[in-house]
Amino acid sequence: GSSADDEPISLELPGLGMNRRDFMKAGAAVGTVSALAGCASLTGGGTNTQTTSGDVPDHTVAPGEHDEYYGFWSGGHAGDIRIFGLPSMRELTRIPVFNREPAKGYGFDDETNAMLEDAGGYTWGDSHHPSLSETDGKYDGNYLFVNDKANGRVARVNLKYFETDAITNVPNVQAVHGCCIQSPNTDYLFANSEFRTPLPNDGRDVTNPEKYVSVFTAIDPESMAVRWQVQVDGNLDILDTDKDGRWAISSAYNDEEGVEIEEMTRDDRDYVKAFDVPAIQTAVDNGEYEEVNGVPVVDGRRDSLLNSGENPIVRYIPTPKSPHCVEVEPNGKYAMVAGKLSPTVSIIDIEKLASEPDPAKTIVGQPKVGLGPLHTTFDDRGQAYTSLFIDSQVVKWDIETAVDSPDNSEDAILGKIDVHYNPGHIQAIQAMSTEPIGDWLVVLNKLSKDRFLPVGPIYPDNDQLIYIGNDKDDETGGMELVADHPVYPEPHDAIFATKDKIAPAKTWDKADYEGEKEYVSETNSRVNRIDDTTVEAYASVKRSEYGLRDFTVKEGDQVTLTVTNIEGSQDIVHGVAIPEYDVNLALAPQDTREVTFRADKPGVYWIYCTYFCSALHLEMRSRMLVEPR
Ligand code: CUK
Ligand code: CUA
Known part of the structure; x- marks a missing residue:
């Protein structure tokens, strides 16, 4: 056709005075940065050519039958959590969290209104990362936690009533992005502030960006009170924990500590931060902190006292420039750092975080997966699935092969499948716990373009259901695209649990x-x-x-x-x-x-x-x- 989609769009990123050599230096494929901004040009007008074969189970659920799995979607700047049944992908309900919502009267009665007012009185939030509480590394069905990127808050949803029961306005932060519970027993809820600000941000140092900091926050999941914080160099981003209660691992960017994009992308490295939680706890117990707005803030900057000894409280692991996410695989052995600007995933060996003196050597593999890797999920067979934002694909790869292969090799790649279009998060059933299932996967695509009836200039996203239960030696590695599902803007992430893990009340107690x-x-x-x-x-x-x-x-x-x-x-x-x-x-x-x-x-x-x-x-x-x- 002659739609705007088909017209070439400039590969230059407006306002970014970088040349192509800078991109290369940043470890990125040529044009990667500009493609991230103007991605519509790279998705092609491709139509779905994969069809499902006979050995994919029916994803539809008959009238009166129930789904196998609960899916909890973040609503993005809608501020809510949406509940879907899988594999049917039927939306079952929504849980308002940071948004007032008349259908459930949320924010209209005195109690929920007071909770929203006490948490800052904002009219909206930007929920990105839902995290289910765990006992022994398994989802226990008690709580779901989620961040508000916009206003630096975290909230808790009580899964007995599927209702938000607490919101904490975290001091000393702006833009809580990474948010997850500590595996395996939900001892803490962790939150990353993405934007660097003066500490405290009370008007001091506004023109001294070298004094801005980003902080990692530990919150008690029962009282939802903030326990302590750690300030670090660079901007913290997204995080996950190991499965043993020791490490919380965050992606990070802007190690240059710039405030403008040219400054933020000047160097060729950034540093993932691995927080040694028991060591930080000890520092707090020993009074090795400064209290800011009533919160003990520990100094985890690279050159701080607590970081310069033999047992640093925060390990700085060099990665290619501006990685996106960290996801720990279900065995807890490796943390995957998706490269975004680099076409690789950096694999961190978690055991080496404690034993290896050179942080660079904790990276034990760096498979080349494709352009724009953002997020990774896992099946029960040692295989990983990474979303490729620029290539508009999901790539399936084998974890141990990637560890054994030389860096930047494609040896581990098992197959790729086209998705529509430009995927962000990707999630398989129970992949964030120690009990992955390995049958279905959902890829949350940022653009739907031609996939649905047009509904005006703001489009739905397209969450696609992919079956991953058949490993095959073909182009896609056996991945089969099963269904498209339009979603109201703009979910970022989702988390799925088997239905037996969630036991909501039918009436109030x-x-x-x-x-x-x-x-x-x-x-x-x-x-x-x-x-x-x-x-x-x-x-x-x-x-x-x-x-x-x-x-x-x-x-x-x-x-x-x-x-x-x-x-x-x-x-x-x-x-x-x-x-x-x-x-x-x-x-x-x-x-x-x-x-x-x-x-x-x-x-x-x-x-x-x-x-x-x-x-x-x-x-x-x-x-x-x-x-x-
Ligand atoms: S971020 Cu949105 S696609 Cu907030 Cu998890 Cu990666
Ligand atoms: Cu209608 Cu009660």
Whole structure:
């Protein structure tokens, strides 16, 4: 056709005054940097030529049947988590995290509103990296954690209720990007601040970029309190941990500590940071830190006292320029650092982090995988799958062969498959735990271009399902593209667990809020006037009535409405909507919510239920009568 896609796009990166020799020097293929910016030119107009063969299991799930796996997607700057069933890829629900969300009443009741306000009061977040809690290296189904890149926060989702129950606004950071729990027992939640800022960022040193720092943060996953931080050289990026509770390994860029792109890409090396968690803990216990905004900050810069001895607290491992991600394979033996600007993956031997005095020698393999490697995932057979952003492909490779082959060799490559288009994260079932399954893989493509009906100039992403259960000696190594799935902008990452690992409640357990909120029974629905301007109203709700048929307040009263859904049956949800008062509660069975507002508009306000709950749903009504003063 003659669409804009087919027209050549300049390979120059606007504003980047680098010449081609600089790219080469940076260990990148010619034009790689500009291709990352103007990638549309390199994806081709390719159509899907791979078809599925007979030995791929049916990914569709029959009516009434369940999926095998839970998938937890980050929503990117939508700020939420989305739950998909795999392999059908049906979206099951969304969990609002950093975003207020009316369908679930999140941010509308007093408790969730206060949580969002206490966490900074921002109206949005940018969730990238979901991480499931583990016990003994296996997903335990208790919690999911996720970062907010935009506002430097981390949040916890309680998987009993599939609801966000804590958000921590991390001090001393800007742009929390890398975020993951510490394997194997979730002793810490770790978070990387990507952007370098003065420490503290209170107006000092704004014009002294050499004083900006990036910090690694350890958070207690139960209290969600920040325990300690480590400041380092360069910009921290994405991270993963080993499987033994010792090392947290972060990708990093801008070792030059520049503030403009030319400065950030001047040298030919960057340094992955491997944090020795027990050693940092010891330094904190010994008081070897500076307290900043109430947090002990340990100095992990390359030339610091704690790093200059024989047992540095942070190891600086040289890699090609500007790597993207770190992923540790399920055995915990190797950490894979995808090269991004370099067409390689650097393989770090985790055991060598403690024993090898020369950090460069902890890299035991560097297979050449293709252009723009961003993320790597794993099956249960010692094979890795890396997304190639520029090549718009997934490459399958053999880990031990890559370790045994000379650097930059292609010996380990088992096959490549085209994806559509420009993949970011890639994830196989349970690949982040010690129990990978090795059947399905999802590749999260940043562009969908021609794959779906056009929906205006902001396109959906395209998450593609690939079957990896058949190892074959063919062009793709047996990988088969099975399905395209449009997704609302803009998931970055996903994590998948077998369905037996996740056990959500069907109704609320009122013991979980006893002492904090009153369970309002039908007979205890009432209105209490506390003083001249304060009213508390308590109402039960069931099909098809509220415990209060009406209640009267005076203009200007502060009203706190407490409502309990007294239903015992699963899936019978009721709502409390008050027109013109911006009140919107959603109540699962046995749940109680409170909302406080000022009744500043006299008149009659019909309270109605937002969830269609019975044949008399429309008649299910109450009235708030606001009398003029
Ligand atoms: S980052 Cu987005 S594609 Cu935030 Cu995990 Cu790599
Ligand atoms: Cu309750 Cu509709």
